[in-house]
Amino acid sequence: MSIAGDYANFAARELRGVSPVYERLAFAVSADDELLDLLGTLPPAKRQPNLLFGVVRLLGGPVEDPAAFHDFTVTHWSAVDAELRVRATQTNEAGRCAVLLPLLAALPQPLALLEVGASAGLCLYPDRYAYRYGDRRLGAGEPVLECAADGPVPPTRLPEVVWRAGLDSNPLDVTDPADVAWLDALIWPEHAHRRERLRAAAAVAAAEPPLLVRGDLVEDLPALAAQAPAGATLVVFHTSVLYQVPRRRRDAFVDLVRGLPGHWISNEAPDVLPYGGLPDPPDAGLHNVLALDGTPLAWSRGHGQSMLWFG
Numbered sequence: 001m002s003i004a005g006d007y008a009n010f011a012a013r014e015l016r017g018v019s020p021v022y023e024r025l026a027f028a029v030s031a032d033d034e035l036l037d038l039l040g041t042l043p044p045a046k047r048q049p050n051l052l053f054g055v056v057r058l059l060g061g062p063v064e065d066p067a068a069f070h071d072f073t074v075t076h077w078s079a080v081d082a083e084l085r086v087r088a089t090q091t092n093e094a095g096r097c098a099v100l101l102p103l104l105a106a107l108p109q110p111l112a113l114l115e116v117g118a119s120a121g122l123c124l125y126p127d128r129y130a131y132r133y134g135d136r137r138l139g140a141g142e143p144v145l146e147c148a149a150d151g152p153v154p155p156t157r158l159p160e161v162v163w164r165a166g167l168d169s170n171p172l173d174v175t176d177p178a179d180v181a182w183l184d185a186l187i188w189p190e191h192a193h194r195r196e197r198l199r200a201a202a203a204v205a206a207a208e209p210p211l212l213v214r215g216d217l218v219e220d221l222p223a224l225a226a227q228a229p230a231g232a233t234l235v236v237f238h239t240s241v242l243y244q245v246p247r248r249r250r251d252a253f254v255d256l257v258r259g260l261p262g263h264w265i266s267n268e269a270p271d272v273l274p275y276g277g278l279p280d281p282p283d284a285g286l287h288n289v290l291a292l293d294g295t296p297l298a299w300s301r302g303h304g305q306s307m308l309w310f311g
Helices: 003-015 020-030 033-039 049-058 066-075 077-086 094-106 177-185 192-207 221-225 247-258
Strands: 111-116 130-133 136-138 144-146 148-150 161-168 211-214 233-239 263-268 287-292 295-301 306-309
Touching (some): 003 020, 020 049, 020 066, 049 066, 066 077, 094 130, 094 144, 094 192, 094 263, 094 295, 111 221, 161 221, 177 192
Parallel strands (some): 148 306
Antiparallel strands (some): 130 136, 287 295, 295 306
């Protein structure tokens, strides 16, 4: 797909009804020849809308008005280009724990969690947050993660986590204001609740920082997994991460993780981790497929705001 097509598709599938500001902006960029030409000078992985919009916000640029966004980005292209080349979309959305929780709570306890693409590790604390599924609340912590769940009864207990570790090519530090500023810049403009959630989750992680390892998801995963304590169920998981990994490397990771002890939870778009015979998604929006050990079980939205069970 062309760069223009990527931006238009992003607007229609991910932003419609979720972020009107970014929907308008993504459609504008898809028709902006000057910006498209500039984006064309970047490596393909650095052209994505979330990355561009986050970098402009980090640099203090406007995103509410497409014309002002155009002028700022063109005028400050050298700075925007430099940031795009060294940054990655590391949206560390703690809300995704709400769709992981039913699987985590059902596995043999206690758990040793290992997140691939962990960013700052905020999704490594599913036992510390509280949850609301409709009118049912679980847990007493903060933040409270809300999820519209259609399917099985929500879990009645939180998982018991005795070890938590993350693997990332560029791990972020929740005690570093610059890293937290980048996480904040990646949150969509209207989503004040997600900014509050980021601050609350970052406080949880900062109080007991996880083990975060800089490394490759294939080369360095076995050694990190081997550090999990005996007697705990190892759970390797990832959510909205593998789209950034080339297909051949992605296939190598899948082969590797299937051979590890314990369990594997994936939460990725269906074109990233394909499955045969999936039912239709609930609507035209972009949904992830939540799967356990390679078996697809539910559709989920990217920030953990809803899930629809079919498995």
